[in-house]
Each structure stands twice: as structure tokens, then as C-alpha cells.
Amino acid sequence: MENTSKVTKKIFKKVEKAKSRQRIIGIIMFAIGMLIYFVLSRNTSPDLETLFVMTPGGSDVTTPDITFNSLLITNILAILCVLAGIFQYIKGFGKFTNIVLVLVGIMLTISFLTWGASGGSINVGGMLRIMIVRSVPIVLGALSGILCERAGVVNIAIEGMMITGALVGAILGSLFGLWIGALSAIIAGGLIAVIHAILSIKYKVDQIISGTIINIFTIGITSYLVTKILQEREWQYLNESGIFLPFSIPVLSKIPFIGPILFDHKIFVYAMYILVIVLTVALFRTKWGLRLRAVGEHPKAADTLGINVFKIRYVAVILSGMLAGFAGSYFSLGSAGYFNQSMTAGRGFIGLAAMIFGNWTPVGALGSGLLFGFAETLADNLQLLNFPIPSEILLMVPYILTMVVLAGVVGRSRGPAAAGIPYEKESL
Amino acid sequence: MKENKFSKINNFLKIFLEEVSRSSLTYIILAVFTGLVLGGIIAAATTQDIYEAFDESFIGGISASLKFIWKTYSSLFLGSFGNPSKMVSSLFSGDKAAMRTAFKPFLESLVVTTPYLLTGVAIALGFQAGVFNIGGEGQLFMGSIMAGWAGWTFKGLPPIVHVPLALLIGILAGALWGFIPGWLKAKTGSHEVINTIMMNYIAFNLSQYLIVGPFQDPNESFKTRFIEESAHLYRFFEDPLRLNIGILIAIVVAVLAWYVLYKTTWGFEIRIVGLNPKASKYAGVNSSLITILSLTISGAIAGLAGSVEMLGVNFRAVQSLTTGYGFDAIAIALLAKNNPLMVIITAMLFGFMRQGSRVMQINTGIPIDIISILQAFILFFIAAPAIIRTIYRLKEPKQGDLTPQMTGSGEKI
Structure with a gap:
């Protein structure tokens, strides 16, 4: 009896921990969205355009460049990040969490570049x-x-x-x-x-x-x-x-x-x-x-x-x-x-x-x-x-x-168990 | 009767030799000696004159190498201690200027010893608690830059207030840089080696940023302002001699660390955690608290090293890569078997070598980097005593010579 309650307690603790990690990631995504909106979007004037050059310099394989309205894109990205954060907080992306986290990171980067190069161009390629x-x-x-x-x-x-x-x-x-x-x-x-x-x-x-x-x-x-x-x-x-x-x-x-x-x-x-x-x-x-x-x-x-x-x-x-x-x-x-x-x-x-x-x-x-x-x-x-x-x-x-x-706040990275320990063969 | 006496002496000699052979001091001395021999061989092997001598005759080549190695190490000695005959004659003549030049190498070596001693004690303290603090360099950087900040920001303070204040701020900065990995290790089990390495690079980048950014001297780029006169550490002699009260602070810290480690309950707990974290837990020692505290104090002492360097020697921070003190301190601590009192001696060894190597470079053309090579060799032989024991056919040491255990990654304590 006591034993089972111990086990349930342990499992409960584990679930609790996973839940709190899920929420922390949600809050981070939400914060990134807010950061994009309040720091980047708010400082972009609505009529500026950003030009992403997609061909690396000196390359003869050309890719068409992309031009877009800076404010529009940063706003969309901010909203996407905030939505992802809210969903992660409430329901969680489960095993896709890491992928979504990477996507949010990419969106943050894109909005940074968009904002930094607003009214100009940047060679993304x-x-x-x-x-x-x-x-x-x-x-x-x-x-x-x-x-x-x-x-x-x-x-x-x-x-x-x-x-x-x-x-x-x-x-x-x-x-x-x-x-x-x-x-x-x-x-x-x-x-x-x-x-x-x-x-x-x-x-x-x-x-x-x-x-x-x-x-x-x-x-x-x-x-x-x-x-x-x-x-x-x-x-x-x-x-x-x-x-x-x-x-x-x-x-x-x-x-x-x-x-x-x-x-x-x-x-x-x-x-x-x-x-x-x-x-x-x-x-x-x-x-x-x-x-x-x-x-x-x-x-x-x-x-x-x-x-x-x-x-x-x-x-x-x-x-x-x-x-x-x-x-x-x-x-x-x-x-x-x-x-x-x-x-x-x-x-x-x-x-x-x-x-x-x-x-x-x-x-x-x-x-x-x-x-x-x-x-x-x-x-x-x-x-x-x-x-x-x-x-x-x-x-x-x-x-x-x-x-x-x-x-282990966001993800958990764990190394091989025996790393760092010299192996000693036991004598017979 | 006669025979008996002879065998007594013989017996005594045997026991004496065996004791010497087992003693850890013997193998430390042999490790240093072997390191010096190998360093000498590298120095000779990279010098062209030696090859020319070998071209003429083999014996000539050998004698030329020995002469060259002798010259290298004697100029290392002269550069670090100074010329003994000049010292004596200047003392007798009573000429102050002559005395200053004669004693300058020795005193300057003590200046270099100061940060070595402090960081060495810092790392040794960590080792005693079973934590490997590779972050000495970063903690030193943070201590230095923050002590400098306190040095030039506060104006009009009397030295009696300003100096301790600046030192304290430097110590706190170093302590923070030690606390973070300590706390992470105790709470999450993430390995302090990785975290202190990461903290090093964060400290390098942060201080780079501060030096070229907010702290930059308006008149000179890539350098910070000078600290106020009132924040200078007391110097014992007139200007070219930079020996300051820092060396006394360092010795006091070393003695204090030794006292705490070996004469107080708290120090006993630290050593118990270092020797066996699991057993200490069962003995009722709060090992996570000890881990956090020892890394924090280790960082604080390394921060003090940086502060003393700033307030006593440099007076400003200049954009640079590393000082190397924090890394050499690992060798210093290991060589001293993590005993703070022994660190005084090993830090002097390293400090004097570092100072003397400059003269050696001028006299023989051997770059100062030979010191790092020597350190690596010495450390190599200290870390693997079996090699030295095999070379010199020493006997195994007595049991009971315990060394602290480093806890592996992911091991939550």
C-alpha cells in the first residue's frame, strides 16, 4: 500500500516536472512574440520595405530576391510566436515541441533581419x-x-x-x-x-x-x-x-x-x-x-x-x-x-x-x-x-x-553515464 | 660488534632511503626536475647553433646543448631572482638606486606571484570540495573589471574606504561567476567543468564589450579609464617597483584558507564532501550547500586576484585575450596537492618562472612560451605519478594519501 503510493507520488512528480517544463517553454515562446512586437514592430515605420537578396555574392545561380513590407512581416511573425506560446502553455506540442521551438527561433531571427534591414536590403543568401x-x-x-x-x-x-x-x-x-x-x-x-x-x-x-x-x-x-x-x-x-x-x-x-x-x-x-x-x-x-x-x-x-x-x-x-x-x-x-x-x-x-x-x-x-x-x-x-x-x-x-x-530548464541534455570515469577491470 | 654498528647504519640508511622514495615530496621534486630536463631538450632542439655544433662533432654537440640549457636556466634564474652578487654589493654600498635595480627582478617576481597565489588558492579550495573550477580566468576577468569600475566611478573617497570598497566589488563579481555554476551543479546536476568554461567565455565577451563600450576611455580606444588615485593599493617602494600590499593580502588569504580547511569543522565538511560526496550525505553534511559555497568562495578569491591586479598593478583594463593566470592556477593547485600553504611555494615557482622568462627570451632567444611547456610537463608527471615512479624506480606511496574525487557529469548531489 505504502509502496504504491510512493510510486504514484514519483510518477506524479515526474508529470508535474514535464508540465512545468512545457509551461516554461510556452512562456518563452510568448515572450519572444512579445519581444518581436514591442521591440521590433513598434520601432518600424509602416511604409518601409525590406529587400532580402537570396543569391550569395559571386554565384551564377540566381534566385529571385524577395521584397516585402517590414512592419507587416514582423507583425505576422509576432502573432505566430504568441499563438504558439499560448498553445504550448495550455495544450503543449508534445513531441513536436523542439521543432516548434526551433521555428520560433527562426521567426525571431527573420524578424530581426527584417527590422534591421527595413528600408534597405540584406543578403540572406x-x-x-x-x-x-x-x-x-x-x-x-x-x-x-x-x-x-x-x-x-x-x-x-x-x-x-x-x-x-x-x-x-x-x-x-x-x-x-x-x-x-x-x-x-x-x-x-x-x-x-x-x-x-x-x-x-x-x-x-x-x-x-x-x-x-x-x-x-x-x-x-x-x-x-x-x-x-x-x-x-x-x-x-x-x-x-x-x-x-x-x-x-x-x-x-x-x-x-x-x-x-x-x-x-x-x-x-x-x-x-x-x-x-x-x-x-x-x-x-x-x-x-x-x-x-x-x-x-x-x-x-x-x-x-x-x-x-x-x-x-x-x-x-x-x-x-x-x-x-x-x-x-x-x-x-x-x-x-x-x-x-x-x-x-x-x-x-x-x-x-x-x-x-x-x-x-x-x-x-x-x-x-x-x-x-x-x-x-x-x-x-x-x-x-x-x-x-x-x-x-x-x-x-x-x-x-x-x-x-x-x-534542463528548457530541454534536457544528458551525456553518456560513464563519461569521465576511468574504467578499472576488477581482478578475479 | 663493528659489523653490528655498520649494519645499523646500513639499516638506517635503507629506512631513510625508503622513506624518501615513498614520500610525495620526492616525486614532486623529481617531476619538476624531469619537466625542466625535457623543457631544456626542447629549447636546445629548436636552436640552430646546437645543430651546427652537432655537425662538427657529436661530443661537441652534446656539450654545446648542455651549455645552452645551462645558459637558458641561469638566465631564467637571474631574470626571476636577480644577481645575488649585485644584491649584496648594493646592500653594502647603501646606494638606493643600485639597490632598486638589484632587487627589481625579485620584487617583480613577487608581483607576478600575487595573482598566481590567489587563483591557486581559489582552485585548490574547489578541488578540496571536489569541484573542478576551470573558470578562474573568467572570475579573475570579472573581478578585475568590476574593481576597476569601482575604482574610477567613485570619486573623492578616502583611500581607507575606497580600496576596500573596490576590492569588495571585485570579490562580489568573481563570487557571482563562481556561484552560478555552483548553484547549477547543486540544483540541476549539470557539470561545473562545462559551466565554468562557458562562464569564462561569457566573461571574456562581457569584459570585451565593457572595455570597448561603456567603460571606454573617451580619449583612448580599446582601453578603460584609469582608476582614481584613492583606489590604488599601497606600494612599498617608489615607482618602477610595483610590489604592493597585494602579496600580503594573498598570503593572508592562503593561510586563512589553510586554517579553515584543516582546523575548522566547516573545512572538515568541505574536505569530506570532496573525498566522498555520498558518504558525506549520510553523515549529515549538506553537500549541495558546501558545493555552492565552495565554488562561490573559489570565485570570490579569483575575483580578488583580478581586483588586486587592477588596483595594485594595472590601474586600467586593456583589451586583451587572456592573462593565463586562471589556467596556470590549475597546475599550481595540483602541484601543491591542493594544500593552500603549499600553494604559496608553487605559486612562487610559477610566478618566478613567468617573470624570469622575459629575461631568458632576451638573453637566449627562447620564447616565453617555454614556460607553458614546462608547466604542462610538470603537470603531466604530477598527474601520472606512475610514470615518475617507473622512471626513477620509486616505491609505492603509503596508503592513506587520499585525493578528492571529482564527481561525474549528471550526478546530482
């Missing part, structure tokens, strides 16, 4: 194209983190592995060409990951301390080598790798609007698409992926079933390092054409944030990487658009969102 480019290192970093943490090893050294990849890519790219550069960046990332693997799997060092050591070491040694060698004039030829050229995918790039945004890029963007698909399949549709996830969730159970926990973890950590090294080579071989100490600028940590925000799944990582990439793109364009928000504040958004999601 170009912005989306840059968003894709910007998201590459973030998504690759997130994928690197996913692979590692799904196997139960926390990797906060993504930043360090990236910066190593960037430097090695630049040097070997200058000497032997871009492809060798990219390949050696991947290998370098893998080698750094070997240190992480040995420290955290073999010696059972706290994985966060191990990651911190690698970050300090790699940031120190790259900076050291740049000051000591690459800045000397006689060695400068080591830091002139140049960049991969963009190429368009034959048929796909001719699709209006989507084509030039998605399929007219450098190799890194295509690699990102492929890696997201490959990792999704590998993690969730193969035996190897099932084993890897089992090791990350419950290593002891996996071990009992005859899975070699250590081997799986070693492989996952090293692959993760290779991914991070490749992400690093994007900076030198895909963007700048040389190595610079400040080029990664914390992208490894944003990648970590994207991993959490995407709930430890490759597709989620792609989505959150695109969102964070868009935040960066928007921050770059703020001054052009005369936005009253300082770009630094906008750049905080990814970090704040991550903390909110991790806290």
Missing part, C-alpha cells in the same frame, strides 16, 4: 552561405567530442588538438602540398589524442586534468614554435600553405537558392556533411557503434559481454583526435592559408558546447553548429545592419544557451 562555412570547425569539433564522450572519455582537449592540427597542416602543407598538409593534421591530432588516451585510460588520470595538460602543452608549444621559428624570415616559407579552392558539386549546386548555399564550397564543408552522415550511421546502426555506446554508458556490463572496453576507448579517443586535427586544418588550409596563434579562438570549446546542445548526437551537433555559426555570422554583420546590440553580447548567446540546456 550570402549570410546563410557564410553560416555554413563558419559552422565547419564547430561541427567537426563537436563530432570529435561526441565520439570520445560516447565511449566514456571526456575530451576537453579538442581546442588543443585543433591548434596542433592547424599548425602541422600549415607547415606540412607549405612543404608538400595541401592534401599532405590535411592528412598530417589528421595524424597530428591523432597523436595528441594518444597522449590523452594513455593518460586517461591506462594511467587513469582524471580526464579533465589530462585534457587541461594537453591544452596547456599544445597552446604553449605552437606559440613557442611560431615565435622561435615561423616568425624568422628564413623559415617563413614553412608558413605559406595557401588554401584549398572551392569547387561546386555538378548537379546539386544548380538548385536555386539551396545550391549555391550548400554545394559550392571547399572540401571541408563536404567532409562535414559526409562525416555527420557516417558518424550517425556508425554510432547508431552498426555493431561497433552499439559497443562504443555500451562502453560509454555501462562499461562493466559491456566488459561482461566480452567487449574489450580499453580497446574501444583507445580507438574512440584516437579517432576523436583525428577529427579535431582535421577541424584544425580547416583554419590554416581552408580559411587563412597560414598559421596564426589566435586562429582557433576557443572554437574547440564552442564545439564542446555544440556537442552538449546537440544532445551528443551527430545530427544535433550539425544543427547546433549551424546555430552557433549563424550567431558568429550575425555578429560580424551587426555593424553593417545598424543593430543596437553589441556583437560581443551576441557572441555570448551560444554559451548561455548551452548552460540553459545543460541545466
Whole structure:
């Protein structure tokens, strides 16, 4: 009797919690609608028009531009958001909640752009194209983190592995060409990951301390080598790798609007698409992926079933390092054409944030990487658009969102259960 | 009879050596030593003269490398401590200007030690409670900028009021930056490592914004105003020497932290939570309160570090990326085994290295980044004692040397 009441109490509590989360999301949507109306619509004069240019600059696949009345659109979007909020509060969208939340976010962005460019024009196509480019290192970093943490090893050294990849890519790219550069960046990332693997799997060092050591070491040694060698004039030829050229995918790039945004890029963007698909399949549709996830969730159970926990973890950590090294080579071989100490600028940590925000799944990582990439793109364009928000504040958004999601106020993001805990085989 | 005596001495030596071999101090010293050797090898391996010497003869190359490493570390020493003979002669001559130049490196090293000591104590305190505070850097940034704000906003206050007020505001800013991840960890179970990293970046962006925005000096861009004279920390010497009362504040904080941790019930509770959060719960310790409090205090001390740096050394904030203090503090705390009194020594090690590396760069062309490499090596060997024990064939330490447990992600306490 007492037992059943306990269970019902527990269930009741759970339902209560889900209900309150549903209401919080409803209130947020409602607030976004109100924000659009009171901050944006109220400050738009009724006769202004906004022009959205849909063709990225320099593309020969043209898409017709869109012109509309700024006030009308912001008002419609505000009403839609408010309605969604009210519905969410009373009834709830159920399993579509996240999708609706994303839609509300998109509506907020559109109304911002509409309002910012009222009486003028904004190249939406170009912005989306840059968003894709910007998201590459973030998504690759997130994928690197996913692979590692799904196997139960926390990797906060993504930043360090990236910066190593960037430097090695630049040097070997200058000497032997871009492809060798990219390949050696991947290998370098893998080698750094070997240190992480040995420290955290073999010696059972706290994985966060191990990651911190690698970050300090790699940031120190790259900076050291740049000051000591690459800045000397006689060695400068080591830091002139140049960049991969963009190429368009034959048929796909001719699709209006989507084509030039998605399929007219450098190799890194295509690699990102492929890696997201490959990792999704590998993690969730193969035996190897099932084993890897089992090791990350419950290593002891996996071990009992005859899975070699250590081997799986070693492989996952090293692959993760290779991914991070490749992400690093994007900076030198895909963007700048040389190595610079400040080029990664914390992208490894944003990648970590994207991993959490995407709930430890490759597709989620792609989505959150695109969102964070868009935040960066928007921050770059703020001054052009005369936005009253300082770009630094906008750049905080990814970090704040991550903390909110991790806290479980809006959605719940939960990592693999055994992440961070060294596995110790029990002696017989 | 004779033999007996000999074997006694032999026995004594054996026991002594075994004690030394088991002691944690031995392996810390060996870790630092090994780190220095590896750093020296990297320094030599990236210098062209060494390769030329090796081209001539192998022995010549070896001796050239040893000479070079000696020169590197001796200039590191001279840069951080100063020249002992000059110090002595200046003391005897009684010439004040000579004394100032002779003691300048040493005193400047103490200036650099101050923020290291404070952030080191902050991180050590977190570790003792089982929380990993990577956010020292962000807390330091917030403490610094807010103490600066208090420094230039309030005018006409006497120093006795202004200095504590500005320090307090800096401390509060740091404390807030520690409280948020602490509260989130205790209430929602979200991991403090991720949250403090995120808080770091929020702090960087926020202070960037403040420096180029509302706090910007009207006459000079990318810099804030100077703080009022009345907010300056007391300096012991005349102008080029920047040693201020901050170092005393830092030492007092370290001693106080040690006292609280090891001599009070409350400190005992903190350490119990760090050693075993579950057991502490059964023992009736309010572990979520301890988690929140320890991260908040950790943040407060890191904020104090930033405030002291602002009020005692910089007097204004300049747009910059990172100071590195908050990250190096992790190494400092671990090297000190999270004991605040030991942090005084390890912070001095790092502070003196950082100061000395500038002279080293001028004398030998070895970039100051070698310090980060050294730190990474030292930390590497400290974190994996098994490696050092294997290299030097040391014996296993005695049981009972407990280290705090870091709680995993999603573990609500």
C-alpha cells in the first residue's frame, strides 16, 4: 500500500516536472512574440520595405530576391510566436515541441533581419552561405567530442588538438602540398589524442586534468614554435600553405537558392556533411557503434559481454583526435592559408558546447553548429545592419544557451553515464 | 660488534632511503626536475647553433646543448631572482638606486606571484570540495573589471574606504561567476567543468564589450579609464617597483584558507564532501550547500586576484585575450596537492618562472612560451605519478594519501 503510493507520488512528480517544463517553454515562446512586437514592430515605420537578396555574392545561380513590407512581416511573425506560446502553455506540442521551438527561433531571427534591414536590403543568401562555412570547425569539433564522450572519455582537449592540427597542416602543407598538409593534421591530432588516451585510460588520470595538460602543452608549444621559428624570415616559407579552392558539386549546386548555399564550397564543408552522415550511421546502426555506446554508458556490463572496453576507448579517443586535427586544418588550409596563434579562438570549446546542445548526437551537433555559426555570422554583420546590440553580447548567446540546456530548464541534455570515469577491470 | 654498528647504519640508511622514495615530496621534486630536463631538450632542439655544433662533432654537440640549457636556466634564474652578487654589493654600498635595480627582478617576481597565489588558492579550495573550477580566468576577468569600475566611478573617497570598497566589488563579481555554476551543479546536476568554461567565455565577451563600450576611455580606444588615485593599493617602494600590499593580502588569504580547511569543522565538511560526496550525505553534511559555497568562495578569491591586479598593478583594463593566470592556477593547485600553504611555494615557482622568462627570451632567444611547456610537463608527471615512479624506480606511496574525487557529469548531489 505504502509502496504504491510512493510510486504514484514519483510518477506524479515526474508529470508535474514535464508540465512545468512545457509551461516554461510556452512562456518563452510568448515572450519572444512579445519581444518581436514591442521591440521590433513598434520601432518600424509602416511604409518601409525590406529587400532580402537570396543569391550569395559571386554565384551564377540566381534566385529571385524577395521584397516585402517590414512592419507587416514582423507583425505576422509576432502573432505566430504568441499563438504558439499560448498553445504550448495550455495544450503543449508534445513531441513536436523542439521543432516548434526551433521555428520560433527562426521567426525571431527573420524578424530581426527584417527590422534591421527595413528600408534597405540584406543578403540572406550570402549570410546563410557564410553560416555554413563558419559552422565547419564547430561541427567537426563537436563530432570529435561526441565520439570520445560516447565511449566514456571526456575530451576537453579538442581546442588543443585543433591548434596542433592547424599548425602541422600549415607547415606540412607549405612543404608538400595541401592534401599532405590535411592528412598530417589528421595524424597530428591523432597523436595528441594518444597522449590523452594513455593518460586517461591506462594511467587513469582524471580526464579533465589530462585534457587541461594537453591544452596547456599544445597552446604553449605552437606559440613557442611560431615565435622561435615561423616568425624568422628564413623559415617563413614553412608558413605559406595557401588554401584549398572551392569547387561546386555538378548537379546539386544548380538548385536555386539551396545550391549555391550548400554545394559550392571547399572540401571541408563536404567532409562535414559526409562525416555527420557516417558518424550517425556508425554510432547508431552498426555493431561497433552499439559497443562504443555500451562502453560509454555501462562499461562493466559491456566488459561482461566480452567487449574489450580499453580497446574501444583507445580507438574512440584516437579517432576523436583525428577529427579535431582535421577541424584544425580547416583554419590554416581552408580559411587563412597560414598559421596564426589566435586562429582557433576557443572554437574547440564552442564545439564542446555544440556537442552538449546537440544532445551528443551527430545530427544535433550539425544543427547546433549551424546555430552557433549563424550567431558568429550575425555578429560580424551587426555593424553593417545598424543593430543596437553589441556583437560581443551576441557572441555570448551560444554559451548561455548551452548552460540553459545543460541545466534542463528548457530541454534536457544528458551525456553518456560513464563519461569521465576511468574504467578499472576488477581482478578475479 | 663493528659489523653490528655498520649494519645499523646500513639499516638506517635503507629506512631513510625508503622513506624518501615513498614520500610525495620526492616525486614532486623529481617531476619538476624531469619537466625542466625535457623543457631544456626542447629549447636546445629548436636552436640552430646546437645543430651546427652537432655537425662538427657529436661530443661537441652534446656539450654545446648542455651549455645552452645551462645558459637558458641561469638566465631564467637571474631574470626571476636577480644577481645575488649585485644584491649584496648594493646592500653594502647603501646606494638606493643600485639597490632598486638589484632587487627589481625579485620584487617583480613577487608581483607576478600575487595573482598566481590567489587563483591557486581559489582552485585548490574547489578541488578540496571536489569541484573542478576551470573558470578562474573568467572570475579573475570579472573581478578585475568590476574593481576597476569601482575604482574610477567613485570619486573623492578616502583611500581607507575606497580600496576596500573596490576590492569588495571585485570579490562580489568573481563570487557571482563562481556561484552560478555552483548553484547549477547543486540544483540541476549539470557539470561545473562545462559551466565554468562557458562562464569564462561569457566573461571574456562581457569584459570585451565593457572595455570597448561603456567603460571606454573617451580619449583612448580599446582601453578603460584609469582608476582614481584613492583606489590604488599601497606600494612599498617608489615607482618602477610595483610590489604592493597585494602579496600580503594573498598570503593572508592562503593561510586563512589553510586554517579553515584543516582546523575548522566547516573545512572538515568541505574536505569530506570532496573525498566522498555520498558518504558525506549520510553523515549529515549538506553537500549541495558546501558545493555552492565552495565554488562561490573559489570565485570570490579569483575575483580578488583580478581586483588586486587592477588596483595594485594595472590601474586600467586593456583589451586583451587572456592573462593565463586562471589556467596556470590549475597546475599550481595540483602541484601543491591542493594544500593552500603549499600553494604559496608553487605559486612562487610559477610566478618566478613567468617573470624570469622575459629575461631568458632576451638573453637566449627562447620564447616565453617555454614556460607553458614546462608547466604542462610538470603537470603531466604530477598527474601520472606512475610514470615518475617507473622512471626513477620509486616505491609505492603509503596508503592513506587520499585525493578528492571529482564527481561525474549528471550526478546530482
